[in-house]
Amino acid sequence: MRIVVPAGGIGGARFLRGLQAALGVGAEPTGTDPAITVIGNTGDDITLFGLRICPDLDTVMYTLGGGINEEQGWGRAAESFTVKEELAAYGMQPTWFGLGDRDTATHIVRAQMMAAGYPLSAVTAALCDRWRPGVRLLPMTDDRVETHVVVDDEPGGRRAIHFQEWWIRYRAALPAREITGIGAEDAAPAPGVLEAIDEADAVLLPPSNPVVSIGSVLAVPGIREALERTTVVGVSPIIGDAPVRGMADACLKAIGVETSAQAVAEHYGPALLDGWLVDKADEHTHVDGVAVRSLPLYMSDPEATAAIARAALDLAAQLKGQPS
Amino acid sequence: MRIVVPAGGIGGARFLRGLQAALGVGAEPTGTDPAITVIGNTGDDITLFGLRICPDLDTVMYTLGGGINEEQGWGRAAESFTVKEELAAYGMQPTWFGLGDRDTATHIVRAQMMAAGYPLSAVTAALCDRWRPGVRLLPMTDDRVETHVVVDDEPGGRRAIHFQEWWIRYRAALPAREITGIGAEDAAPAPGVLEAIDEADAVLLPPSNPVVSIGSVLAVPGIREALERTTVVGVSPIIGDAPVRGMADACLKAIGVETSAQAVAEHYGPALLDGWLVDKADEHTHVDGVAVRSLPLYMSDPEATAAIARAALDLAAQLKGQPS
Numbered sequence: 001m002r003i004v005v006p007a008g009g010i011g012g013a014r015f016l017r018g019l020q021a022a023l024g025v026g027a028e029p030t031g032t033d034p035a036i037t038v039i040g041n042t043g044d045d046i047t048l049f050g051l052r053i054c055p056d057l058d059t060v061m062y063t064l065g066g067g068i069n070e071e072q073g074w075g076r077a078a079e080s081f082t083v084k085e086e087l088a089a090y091g092m093q094p095t096w097f098g099l100g101d102r103d104t105a106t107h108i109v110r111a112q113m114m115a116a117g118y119p120l121s122a123v124t125a126a127l128c129d130r131w132r133p134g135v136r137l138l139p140m141t142d143d144r145v146e147t148h149v150v151v152d153d154e155p156g157g158r159r160a161i162h163f164q165e166w167w168i169r170y171r172a173a174l175p176a177r178e179i180t181g182i183g184a185e186d187a188a189p190a191p192g193v194l195e196a197i198d199e200a201d202a203v204l205l206p207p208s209n210p211v212v213s214i215g216s217v218l219a220v221p222g223i224r225e226a227l228e229r230t231t232v233v234g235v236s237p238i239i240g241d242a243p244v245r246g247m248a249d250a251c252l253k254a255i256g257v258e259t260s261a262q263a264v265a266e267h268y269g270p271a272l273l274d275g276w277l278v279d280k281a282d283e284h285t286h287v288d289g290v291a292v293r294s295l296p297l298y299m300s301d302p303e304a305t306a307a308i309a310r311a312a313l314d315l316a317a318q319l320k321g322q323p324s
Numbered sequence: 325m326r327i328v329v330p331a332g333g334i335g336g337a338r339f340l341r342g343l344q345a346a347l348g349v350g351a352e353p354t355g356t357d358p359a360i361t362v363i364g365n366t367g368d369d370i371t372l373f374g375l376r377i378c379p380d381l382d383t384v385m386y387t388l389g390g391g392i393n394e395e396q397g398w399g400r401a402a403e404s405f406t407v408k409e410e411l412a413a414y415g416m417q418p419t420w421f422g423l424g425d426r427d428t429a430t431h432i433v434r435a436q437m438m439a440a441g442y443p444l445s446a447v448t449a450a451l452c453d454r455w456r457p458g459v460r461l462l463p464m465t466d467d468r469v470e471t472h473v474v475v476d477d478e479p480g481g482r483r484a485i486h487f488q489e490w491w492i493r494y495r496a497a498l499p500a501r502e503i504t505g506i507g508a509e510d511a512a513p514a515p516g517v518l519e520a521i522d523e524a525d526a527v528l529l530p531p532s533n534p535v536v537s538i539g540s541v542l543a544v545p546g547i548r549e550a551l552e553r554t555t556v557v558g559v560s561p562i563i564g565d566a567p568v569r570g571m572a573d574a575c576l577k578a579i580g581v582e583t584s585a586q587a588v589a590e591h592y593g594p595a596l597l598d599g600w601l602v603d604k605a606d607e608h609t610h611v612d613g614v615a616v617r618s619l620p621l622y623m624s625d626p627e628a629t630a631a632i633a634r635a636a637l638d639l640a641a642q643l644k645g646q647p648s
Contacts, residue, residue: 049432050374050439080406086429090454092436101425105410108373112416115374130414 003313004200006039006140006223008213009056010073011237011245011299013063015206016135018305020064022313026134036135037196039223041208042120043140043147043181043216046164048097049087051107052114055164056213057124057139058106065131067102073245076102096169121190138196140217143187147212149254150178163212172247176254179211184219189226197226202316204309205234205273207244207297210264211251224272233275233316234268235308236261239297240281261285265292275315277308291319327637328524330363330464330547332537333380334397335561335569335623337387339530340459342629344388346637350458360459361520363547365532366444367464367471367505367540370488372421373411375431376438379488380537381448381463382430389455391426397569400426420493445514462520464541467511471536473578474502487536496571500578503535508543513550521550526640528633529558529597531568531621534588535575548596557599557640558592559632560585563621564605585609589616599639601632615643 001023005016016038020026025035040057047053055074062068062076069075079100088095099107106127113123119142128137147163151174158177166172197203208214218224237244238261249259257267261282265273270289278285283294293315299305325347329340340362344350349359364381371377379398386392386400393399403424412419423431430451437447443466452461471487475498482501490496521527532538542548561572562585573583581591585606589597594613602609607618617639623629 050436051432080404080425082404082425083407083429083432086426087432090429090433090451092429092433101404101406102410104428105407105414105416108375108407108411109414109416112374127414 001035002037002196002200003035004037004039004196004203005206006041006203006208006214006217007056007060007206008041008208009044009059012038012056012206012208012213013060013068014073014299014305015204015208015235015309016060016064018299018302018307019204019309019313020134021302021306022309034134034136037192037200038135038137039140039193039196039217040124040137041140041213041216043145043184043212044163045146046097046162048094048099049092050111051099051104052111053107054110054120054124054139057137058103060135060137061124061128061131061133064133064135065128067131075100079103094165094169097164098168119190121192136192136196138192139190140193140223141187141220142190143183145181145183145187145216145220147179147181147216149176150180151176167247172250176250179251179254181216181219184216185221187220189220189222194222194226197223197230200230202313202320203227203230203232204312204316205232205268207235207237207299209246209248209251210237210257210267211248211255218272228271231274231316231320232272233277233312233319234265234273235312236264236276236278236282236285236297238264238282239279244298262287265290274319275312277312277315291315325359326361326520326524327359328361328363328520328527329530330365330527330532330538330541331380331384331530332365332532333368333383336362336380336530336532336537337384337392338397338623338629339528339532339559339633340384340388342623342626342631343528343633343637344458345626345630346633358458358460361516361524362459362461363464363517363520363541364448364461365464365537365540367469367508367536367543368487369470370421370486372418372423373416374435375423375428376435377431378434378444378448378463381461382427384459384461385448385452385455385457388457388459389452391455399424403427418489418493421488422492443514445516460516460520462516463514464517464547465511465544466514467507469505469507469511469540469544471503471505471540473500474504475500491571496574500574503575503578505540505543508540509545511544513544513546518546518550521547521554524554526637526644527551527554527556528636528640529556529592531559531561531623533570533572533575534561534581534591535572535579542596552595555598555640555644556596557601557636557643558589558597559636560588560600560602560606560609560621562588562606563603568622586611589614598643599636601636601639615639
């Protein structure tokens, strides 16, 4: 069984943990080919203080590798913030990024390897040698793609800021006029990404942000086309009219998509999507050409999350072989 | 009163604190021209993990700025080592360098400013804006100079290692066959260094390591010549036949100089040295052309250290005006 999961950060990582439980897989011996390949969003990546920070890749790696701060869902457990405080004492900007000491070491290793010429995919593999997440974690691309958000500036003007600044510093509260992936058009899928999709029994879209997480992955030329050739089952990130977590509504608004399970499915579209899992609250959802199933979608605990993953696998198995 | 002090790390920093007490100076308001200019050794500097580390400059800055770990004499007070532990968990080498979390922030700021094109002297001034050490702290040079130590390798062979590796990893216990300052010959004094020496009422050599600290400063072309034109009083780093602290004996042995107050004074030589303070135990010291005074030389507490500084100032005042 080979499953591919394009994923963002917290929501993606939690779904992946449920998927591992559903498949009965986890940390594998070295050399084993994992059943799950994750195509991680790198549009959130940012360089700060000379450190190369990949929030979504790290959240997946830490969550599946046992290093995550469980309560907040991102960052390391037992984290301290000494480096961050000291940088602020020197007057270094920005101060809004939650740079932990343990996390800093990850970014130092990554920045050093990248400075030495290794592509992000090789760096990610090296970091995973320590964390053993039990999945093959691939960045969506080795090229630099950065999600920028266009916001209002001086009366009448606009400016583009890095997604992280919009998300963390402004808590997504500045109306986003546009969300763009700088560099996306010229990016190539990282080695192994297209092959993994082509060889997959199913591709599952976790309830990650459909704009800045899954949307970033889909924006890398070649990935959407590959996904359209295979069986794709998505898990709605919207329950009722609210995101399961995070601030996906602010992102959907920016691209003119309503915050509903129905609208997100239509946004992905039937060419991409074969199946769509929605919450019981959204069982009225209907999209031509997409098989919709409803079940409780809150990833409230590991068992509930595994049940969602199992439903996604079951639906994919049903749809497999039907014309995509 | 303008005093110039070429300095290494711990011994130099402690002497400087005594000198500040003797002169009644300390943290100055911005814009004030400090009475003391320190010419800091940069031969110990090293780049690790993409961080630019200047141990001696930082020891002076932290000691005079109130951030030093008083017991060990180097590094920050209330330091933690999370980043170091995490780097080791990733398998990053080397693991022997004592990289603290607070200290890491200093090195990040420095590396970032240097990557942006600022010379080390400008970076040092920027760091001192926070620490207010009450001295003007200049690196000996903005050029890259690295002290390397030649040690025995495979039977019959030799290899050169960075001074920090020899000092910290091997505790200076590998016999040093040669100590060289890579880049020293082509280095230029940092802006302000020669001017400070020329305008000084006196230059005091603290009991820093005469080989790898003061010796490095003297190896920058132009600095020794400038010092020979002015009144220089040194404080012996050797009491009896042992270094006051540190492992200066291992360095002296490498350059064929005996570990004694007498031999170090002869090594500096009368062209450089006008006065020489030795401990009571070494009152027999005699070097033609150098005025020797003996007094208790252990910097056991701030008062004792201030008394040594006062004696150095007094001797310099006596010698001032006499043919140098």
